[in-house]
């Protein structure tokens with residue numbers, strides 16, 4: 001099955017895609033999995049250096065699984081949402097335990113790994129193993145919303161209707177479907193961006209329902225903002241940075257120094273402990289998480 005959007009988007013991708021290390025022919029399935037964890041909530045430019053460091057230090061799931069979870073958190077650096085580091089460590093451990101250290105190729109096996117949801121399982125099966133899956137991230141959903149449904153932004157959460165449309169759009173041949181998945185994602189990242197789509201020069205401008213309808217304004221519920229300053233998330237980031245920057249344990253006083261407001265600071269620290277990102281080892285002494293007894 002071919003759709004009118006296929007050829008222009010696949011041709012555009014072939015000429016204009018970025019050479020990202022997790023997309024090269026010699027990228028391992030482990031590299032693809034690591035990149036997908038990192039890219040979930042962090043832009044490519046910030047991911048690149050951490051990805052390189054990470055893959056150099058832990059070139060296989062077994063290498064990461066053999067290290068302490070706290071080292072994963074330390075190496076996560078400032079990518080944000082550091083629970084992803086713990087989940088990636090958990091996924092590496094499960095890959096060693098269940099799959100002899102090889103990232104599984106089956107969608108169900110991928111989905112069963114800690115921290116791997118529907119999107120990540122489909123992305124890894126498609127990008128690393130060239131299988132045919134719908135891979136719906138925010139970029140893809142936006143391009144489909146505009147080109148097919150004539151809306152500026154897709155709904156806040158993925159709907160069954162979006163899945164049906166994405167399935168209809170998926171090329172029949174698995175290898176083409178895998179390229180299609182990354183090509184439409186790249187178009188959303190580079191051309192059909194959220195705030196300023198570059199419709200002039202877009203390969204599907206002549207086919208785009210939203211553009212042809214005169215770009216009607218978005219009418220859905222208010223879209224989530226990205227406030228950060230003053231939030232508990234910011235405090236958590238500051239506290240965790242103290243622990244990352246110390247080789248050994250840190251004292252309460254060292255943590256207290258980075259945020260003046262005691263109630264919010266205590267709440268943020270409690271949250272980090274509850275999430276397993278920080279381990280209290282004595283009264284007022286903390287460290288990054290060590291290995292759990294098996």
Ligand code: SF4
Nearest residue numbers: 192197199202205208
């Ligand atoms: S024409 Fe504009 S809105 Fe439509 S897909 Fe291209 S960049 Fe996006």
